[in-house]
Amino acid sequence: MSELVKIVEKKPIPSGATMLYGLPDVGLVGLIATSYLISELNLEEIAYMDSDLLPPVVVLHEGLPHAPLRIYGNKNFIAVISELAIPAPALHTVMRTLVDWGQTKKVKMMVSMGGIPIENRQVITEPQVYGAASTKELLDVLSKKGLSILKEGYMVGPQALTMRYCAEKKISAIGLLAQSFYNYPDPEAAATVLKELSKITEIKIDVSKLLEKGEEIRLKARDIMKRTQQEMNKMKKSQEYDLPLYV
Amino acid sequence: MYERRRKRSIFDLMSEYMEEFEALADELMESFAERPSWNIESCCLEPLCNVFVTPKEVVITADLPNTEHETLKVEALSEDLIEITAKMKRKMRFDDFGITHREGEFSSLRCQPRIPVPVDTKRMKISFKHGILEIRFPRKRGYEIKVE
Numbered sequence A: 001m002s003e004l005v006k007i008v009e010k011k012p013i014p015s016g017a018t019m020l021y022g023l024p025d026v027g028l029v030g031l032i033a034t035s036y037l038i039s040e041l042n043l044e045e046i047a048y049m050d051s052d053l054l055p056p057v058v059v060l061h062e063g064l065p066h067a068p069l070r071i072y073g074n075k076n077f078i079a080v081i082s083e084l085a086i087p088a089p090a091l092h093t094v095m096r097t098l099v100d101w102g103q104t105k106k107v108k109m110m111v112s113m114g115g116i117p118i119e120n121r122q123v124i125t126e127p128q129v130y131g132a133a134s135t136k137e138l139l140d141v142l143s144k145k146g147l148s149i150l151k152e153g154y155m156v157g158p159q160a161l162t163m164r165y166c167a168e169k170k171i172s173a174i175g176l177l178a179q180s181f182y183n184y185p186d187p188e189a190a191a192t193v194l195k196e197l198s199k200i201t202e203i204k205i206d207v208s209k210l211l212e213k214g215e216e217i218r219l220k221a222r223d224i225m226k227r228t229q230q231e232m233n234k235m236k237k238s239q240e241y242d243l244p245l246y247v
Numbered sequence B: 001m002y003e004r005r006r007k008r009s010i011f012d013l014m015s016e017y018m019e020e021f022e023a024l025a026d027e028l029m030e031s032f033a034e035r036p037s038w039n040i041e042s043c044c045l046e047p048l049c050n051v052f053v054t055p056k057e058v059v060i061t062a063d064l065p066n067t068e069h070e071t072l073k074v075e076a077l078s079e080d081l082i083e084i085t086a087k088m089k090r091k092m093r094f095d096d097f098g099i100t101h102r103e104g105e106f107s108s109l110r111c112q113p114r115i116p117v118p119v120d121t122k123r124m125k126i127s128f129k130h131g132i133l134e135i136r137f138p139r140k141r142g143y144e145i146k147v148e
Helices: A026-040 A088-104 A136-144 A158-169 A187-201 A208-212 A214-220 A222-234 A237-241 B002-007 B010-033
Strands: A005-009 A018-022 A044-051 A059-061 A064-066 A069-073 A077-082 A109-117 A129-133 A173-180 B049-053 B057-063 B073-078 B081-093 B105-111 B125-129 B132-138
Touching: A005 A088, A018 A026, A018 A158, A026 A077, A026 A109, A026 A173, A026 A187, A026 A208, A026 A222, A044 A088, A088 A158, A088 A222, A109 A158, A109 A187, A109 A237, A129 A136, A129 A187, A136 A173, A158 A173, A173 A187, A187 A208, A187 A214, A208 A214, A214 A222, A222 A237, B057 B081, B081 B132
Parallel strands: A018 A077, A018 A109, A109 A173
Antiparallel strands: A005 A044, A044 A069, A059 A064, A069 A077, A129 A173, B049 B057, B057 B132, B073 B081, B081 B105, B125 B132
């Protein structure tokens, strides 16, 4: 684990769990989905990240200070969320540390939830979810579950690094990416991703409350979306629109 | 010596200049963002808003959740500035955001995006779908350069 970043464990960490990532990114899809899941499954805070690479921010909840990047869990799931847009220069170290830590906890699989920006999102009522995976076998599993596969193209940001480090370390990893707004919070896309997660992990997730609260979430998420956009610009997130060169 | 000369070639200077310019532009953009996304005096929340410039159009979008289509107003304040306002279906207070150390109620969403290039504001087209406002302005054409 990098010395610049450390994960402080507050409670015993389960072994063999599925590790979910919900870090601020396109449309805040992963963050909204994971936060909702934490609340629905009543996961408790088991660890947090401490790092000088992150801005000097503490989040107050019920009057008590919390680290912005926290890890929740129960015996089956470990969920990582950040209430802070992760600064682009810190992203490699943060993601490497999380993947390394997950490996020490012998996680069964890592799942990144996120969005794929599309320009005409407002005319789409049911966003499509695409899957990505660290191995051919996992891609086959996703296909069998009926997911379309993200075959070619670029991934940029937290999910790209999770995928890269997991592939290097031969850790099973998948990405579930819903068509979404680029820089507007997208609770509907988050709900769609959760439906797919539910098929893959066989947990029951009722997304009706998330959809009901959609408008409120969009208003509440304005500030973190704005700051996330600044970091996405720095990490050249728009490269996801690029067409790759295969000769 | 050769190394030093090569580093200061015109291309290096241009590249350094562009990097400095980009960093300054980023800083400037960030400093614009460093203001609250709410205004207690006007009871307004500032919605997220984006401006895109294409070869033929300027497209402005704004995320306007919790608003009614009928209350939406788009006004051209000047040639390069518009104001978007919409009343909220349900008023929100700081309490609704979990904030108890401030007081205030918000009843509208309002933003004033700037139009970066000349457009024809009279020919703007507006649509509102899924709580997303989209305004399209045709760009004013300059003059055509003849290819000989």
